[in-house]
Amino acid sequence: MAKRATATPATLPTREQILAFIAESKDKVGKREIAQAFGLKGADKIGLKRILKEIEADGAVSRSRGSLAKAGRLPPVVLCDIRSRDRHGDFVASPVEWAGEGKPPTIVLMPVKGGRRDRRPAPGIGDRALLRVEPDGEAEGRYTGRVIKVIGKNRAEIIGVYRAGAQGGRIEPVEKRGQGREILIPPGEEGEARDGDLVSVSLERETRFGLPRGRVRERLGSLGSEKAVSLIALHLHNIPHVFHENTLAEADAAKPATLRGREDWCERPLLTIDPPDAKDHDDAVMAEADPDPGNPGGFILTVAIADVAAYVRPGSSLDREALERGNSVYFPDRVVPMLPERISNDLCSLREGERRPAIAVRMIVTAEGEKRRHSFHRVMMRSRAKLAYAQAQAAIDGHPDATTEPLLDGALRPLWAAYAALKIARDRRGPLALDLPERKVLIGADGRVDRVVVPERLDAHRLIEEFMIQANVAAAETLEQARQPLIYRVHDEPALEKMRALGEVLASVGIKLPKEGALRPALFNRILATAAESEHGVFLNEVILRSQAQAVYAAENLGHFGLNLRRYAHFTSPIRRYADLIVHRALITACGLGKDGLPADISVPELDRIGEQISAAERRAMAAERETIDRLIANHLVDRVGATFAGQIAGVTRSGLFIKLDETGADGFVPVSTIGADYFRHEEARHALVGERTGETFRLGDRVEVRLVEAAPSAGALRFELLSEGRARSGAKRPGGKAAKGAAGRPFKPNPPGRPAGIRTTGNRHRGSRR
Template sequence: MAKRAAATSTPLPTREQVLAFIAESKDKVGKREIAQAFGLKGSDKIGLKRLLKEIEGEGQIERSRGGLSKAGRLPPVVVGDIRSRDRQGEFLASPVEWKGEGKPPTIVLMPARGGRKDKRPQPGIGDRVLVRVEPDGDSDTRYTGRIIKVIGKNRAEIVGVYRAGAQGGRIEPVEKRGARSEILIPPGEEGEARDGDLVSVSLERETRFGLPKGRVRERLGSLGSEKAVSLIALHLHNIPHVFHENTLAEADAAKPATLRGREDWRDKPLLTIDPPDAKDHDDAVMAEADPDPDNPGGFVVTVAIADVAAYVRPGSSLDREALERGNSVYFPDRVVPMLPERISNDLCSLREGEKRPAIAVRMIFSADGVKRRHSFHRVMMQSRAKLSYAQAQGAIDGQPDATTGPLLDVALRPLWAAYEALKIARDRRGPLALDLPERKVLIGPDGKVDRVVVPQRLDAHRLIEEFMIQANVAAAETLEHARQPLIYRVHDEPALEKMRALGEVLASVGIKLPKEGALRPALFNRILAMAAETEHGVFLNEVILRSQAQAVYAAENLGHFGLNLRRYAHFTSPIRRYADLVVHRALITACKLGKDGLAGDISVPELDRIGEQISAAERRAMAAERETIDRLIANHLADRVGATFEGQISGVTRSGLFIKLDETGADGFVPVSTIGADYFRHEEARHALVGERTGETYRLGDRVEVRLVEAAPVAGALRFELLSEGRSRSGAKRTGAKKPPKAGGRPFNPAPPGRPAGIRTSSNRHRGSRR
């Protein structure tokens, strides 16, 4: 039988044949289509699956809902936003999601074939559309496409700066992607807008040629206002920020939960530890010595989480809008919550001294931090105290106050003792140990940026984060054991192509990346330890972060590489993450804790669809938060043009250098045309710009001094001139005279190299939410 099977087996296609087939295909391509094209059947498909995984790992192809596509290219079907017209009057669109390098490609939309009898909605600028695309020749930056469906009219709202004129005015769009043109505002259509105001615009009339005409819908405020800056991000990313009337009505009608069907835990010393400015408190903790003689030195750790599922029922308006938002979005001047304040800040917030419903997990750990067992409970609790991180840490460090003093022996010291045990197991597990504290923009009483700080990382932060991680693991284990479908938080290992690029960066600073052996977080931790006391410590943390895959939500478990965990699900923040609410409902069903759990007929594909939707919402929120901080800092530095700053080269491209400032963490750009008197070429493998005549070199991670030349608050961009000398041919860093910059320069609007979405660095607010 084996010989007969071998005789009839069809040879696998080569890598080149598979790549050519994918690149040339105009329709959706997956494993099934490739197998049919090359006549593969039965066991041959196993070999094809392995080959596709290898090619994907090498970074040569990408996987999306549209199927497989060549890396750096769009899949056959994409969702796009129509942004402008070209000179021939054809619509130009850009993809909503783009994972490639550089700017997203332009899609030229071909005229519809339906003719006059086509009754489908006609597309216009600002619409979101489903498009079938194909490359325009050999170009990876330009595509032609035909609209399959108009998904939403004017979904991509236009935000810009109003410029008044004698005959009406014009709008300069904030977003420059997609070559969006200016918009004419006829007299009388400017509303309350004044020259220089930030406004949102709807397109009222289009012509095939010439500038589109629009009407000012809303005056968002002066560009000098920090509130207007966060509104830019809300509008550009289509983030819902006004609740529907039905949703607010449901929230207002909600009644406090009762003890019925719950355990009474109101006498337990549970307390919340949060940032000092936290408005909602969705987790409380406590710890105590395990009285079991069979577990000497062990601990009982309890994590209680707000019972949002008691108020937000599947299919309700609250539920539908929470899914649409996906998560809360945090800006320096405002929070855009996932749920109305009646739910998030009142009924579900674990306020001090007030009874609140919760779902709690009780975990038993040994003296060395190994979890022995756990159980889930639906309870009524009453927080003993509301503490800030610094307040709790101060009490442990010998400086208790009137609130923390009475809690030291009954609550705080047991928490820290349990954490010391859990640290033993954590260190043995070896999660990815990145140290990249996030900048925090502080707004003063006048609404302006006061300063930019990097909050101190305390053991209190690490304690809460570790307890939340253990609770999340317990949730995933319980649901798997009950065979209950759930949404995992998954983080795949880095792709082979990214590891190769990382190896080149490490080689440039004298560190060798092992070529063999299993890929584990411990490998990266050894590199970080080697570089910790060197000039490359900070930049290698950043480079290793960029090498990581993107953490997402999915119904299929791929494990969590960064945390070095086999299973992981978000359970601890249902007030601000929809994924956690789904996990709560699944636990209610699996543990028989009530009738308001996950619907029994929900399918894995349906959960996967929800996972894709909330993963996209998370990426949207992260981009909006990051861009807002960039705009705020650019605005903050606008009156310091001419000042000098210390920083580090955080990115190297053929067009210039990205510089991260020490003082604020802001990213800015140095155009290559302004660097010295030499001609600099980009050596990609070395991540460096090298002078062709002198050999003078600027490479990733180098310390430099720069002068601020221009700040563009609307774009969130800074332009610098370089004052430091580069490295000599020998690689030594030069000291002494500063570099005279070249004269001139050109307009800029660069986007700094980004981090992979979904991988959390140090953050007091999110306490593990992006891992």
């Protein structure tokens, strides 16, 4: 840590003092360390938070895993993945998270000092490690690093495609960014692998020079099979998917909860509404008219959530592994659960007609949807029915079936009436209203993609989402009032530099971004409404999404910008999110609902560390899910090379254009060298490629026609050639089209500009889980 600052206690440091302190620090620097160094306490920390926000918004510093560093530089200690070796044989690593411009820095690892006292495990390719880094004075964007701790040993298994040879074989790793080099398989070490098979390999020996040697551990089969594609993602992202024996033993030994210490709610008409293929049901709802004459037209809403805390105790093997996983991971063909099935699909699943423990919130709302009060209860319940979204919606729309007919008057119509009231309050609140439907990949019996659909967005989805949001707000309010530490779901407002960039994009399509006034979701909603029926509608939805901050978990409340809420905590899905389990325990403690709440000695810094860990796990899961879909669709399209497709430009970089196909939602790449006969310049502010001679322009959101040139299932990569002409100088699309010149060579797929993690858009998976 840098030398302690000498500012007078309770006097806010200047911007220059803070930047100097960050630059001189050799250890992690966050708000807590800065406050301690300058002797700030109480209300002064609010002023410090404001200054730090301004400094970060101006781009003077960057943030990585809660640590601040000078803009464009790595913090002194950083979590990295060891990717490959350089030509000298030294390991090369890159940071797990990088918020700076351009490519992440390269870190060359210094050799680990030998000696009997050095018991640190030697790092290897594919490992994740905590490094202490320093800038390399000889090269910009290059660092040297020393291993503090190896976090995850990944050398035991590498996934790749086996290529048979005359004398043994070779493995082509599926992630080119990871292993980097091929792996030599000596004769007799190939097991049952055949040429072209997907296999898992153990590294037997690494040499400083030459190819590493390995042994085939398992033949995973065809790359198109569901098992193979899921395993690729699990491996590349270090996602735990096999439960430890102790964890399974704890789950198997768990006994069903009893009524002791609980209210008996088994006769209340609670029911679950879920996707038709849901296997675990962690929330149930009901609504009824409020009989209080002082609340005319009001409602009593009840949201009951599976009581996972009754089975997963702090410090247990179940708890430790749930924290390690952070959340369940959803692939098109399977789910990797956070908790064993004995807990998630049995004891905690709110099955129809079976007694289950729950923590419930009872909310009184007015006829306009404003909450008057709420209370939390620990209960025993019995779900009246298990309904699918479309099934419940059909009943309300006048087409009930044998299951929903008896529920119409007593359960479903009251729910919809209560939702109508909540919608009034929601519309008044004005959350961010992005419209970016997401596609769902349906897998056939053979494990291959059957088709890609856009699920219809129903009022049944919106009803459940709004009930869950209200329950989450009530949880945060109760814990704040009780002064009980918790983990919030926070979504900060867009950074200043992103707003400046957004203003430039809007100006290019004739929309002016106001320079004054408070930043609110309503500002973005007005822009979206203005452009909704124009050719810029989809384009602006994408651009506004990319201007938003990431939603994360934290012990410090920053509010939720996207939902336009002052406080928000995830409470409604403890089966599949560790953050919700923490909130459940906090409520048990705050409301005196039992002895299995949060440990008394847990601290805010510890909760903050947990928040960082599960936020990283969430981003990891999202990347794994996205890449799995890419691989499945690439395999689905491999027989359609040469076919033409309609699509839209979904990303623009100096290297080329990313195209999203209408038919499947698949993303592919058009290299800039294959576009027309002009030299195209990347204009970042306009999200466009512009021809220097002709002015021909290809911009984010433009409609195009492309031909599929190559599909690489192992990498999930598609390469296209562009058949459409761009916009003329005036901005109008030129009529007709032309065939772009072909592009030979290997598949090339840079990382497309992704959506901020944690921002839900229309059509996202069950329960708006990424809000």
